[in-house]
Amino acid sequence: MTELSGGPSLPQERRVVTAIPGPKSQELQARRSATVAGGVGSTLPVFTVRAGGGVIEDVDGNSLIDFGSGIAVTSVGSSAEAVVRRASAQLANFTHTCFMVTPYEGYVEVCEELAKLTPGDHAKKSALFNSGAEAVENAVKIARAYTKRTAVVVFDHGYHGRTNLTMALTAKNMPYKQGFGPFAPEVYRVPVAYGYRWPTGPENCGPEAAAQAIEQITKQIGAENVAAIIIEPVLGEGGFIEPAKGFLPEIVKFANDNGIVFVADEIQSGFCRTGQWFACEDEGIVPDLITTAKGIAGGLPLAAVTGRAEIMDAAHAGGLGGTYGGNPVACAAALGSIETMRELDLNAKAKRIEEVMKGRLSAMQEKHDVIGDIRGRGAMIAIELVKDPATKEPNAEAAGALAKACHSEGLVVLTCGTYGNVLRFLPPLVIGEDLLNEGLDIIEGALAKL
């Protein structure tokens, strides 16, 4: 039997004992290059053996501080106790029947939890899938079945996945779309309230951007043709953009007034990541449908569409599903993950992470002009890097150099942003404050050397 040596019991310390990546990782990287398709990239090619709490241990014995959570997935930490306990028990009982053949309780329990946790006290139903992209695709299917309309509205800087329909929904060409078209039709993109780069300033951004978006929808598509408006309440891959205040409520009102299904894509921002169960709660938004994945199941592949019962029931029986959707082990992991979020009050932890990070990053910004903007909520925080704070010219080189410097010191950080100039921080919500500060020390050191 494999020794259970990861998870929260892993020593919570940074330890750099070789170059990063070390010799064993380099050996594995050579094997990988010979056999794994080149289109699948890695931020940092150190091969993992264990992970838990706020650290990732590699094959060379290095222990890295984790500011990535496998892209906002292991919010409860890798191999969290309740996730391992529940998923292991499920593994020993049965691994799969297919919910569409003979169902099981775990799937129903996850849907019950989703109904309780998502915003709004209306009757709700859910359907479970394997990946975020699959959830978004199904939200579109459901919205089209309900409205009997076809058009889908998305936003500048939006990211919704890598399948054909979700590539169409995604804004950024490289690396997500280049060479992979043609894309699905009836997808329309409108402006989003990106306060930092709004020509008339962040104060005016919310209402102005909403007016522009609504004008475009009305004039170019026709509201009566729109099945769904899909937006991330905090835009993830696009650069951790929090739509300026007032923007989301205006868009929701427009959707409600025009019989359009409003879909909040909370795949990255959901499940305590921003210090609330869902980021759209921040402005009191109640979406018609909400897509979730990433943080939902502590690292096992699970995704969901949750929403108003009458909308969710619009698709005919057999119209939704998939062989693995709502796999029993993934459902058990989700229940373990939700248990952990409640027990450890991970919303409070995320808020504390925001306080520490924003405090330290603001002090760094005073010394370093390269930090144009600090933004995000909870444990979803980013810095946008610029060549000159006056012109705000994006500085992707600085983002790349900082990320590289952090990696070599044993801190996993990710970049993002339409202009590739955003450094984003997504630590596990269970990270210790000493590790959090040590990670920030490394970022501070890297800035000084830039």
Ligand SMILES: *Cc1c(COP(=O)(O)O)cnc(C)c1O
């Ligand atoms: C990651 C992500 C997706 C796609 O999820 P996958 O599980 O990678 O398919 C969709 N929407 C948002 C907002 C995401 O962050």
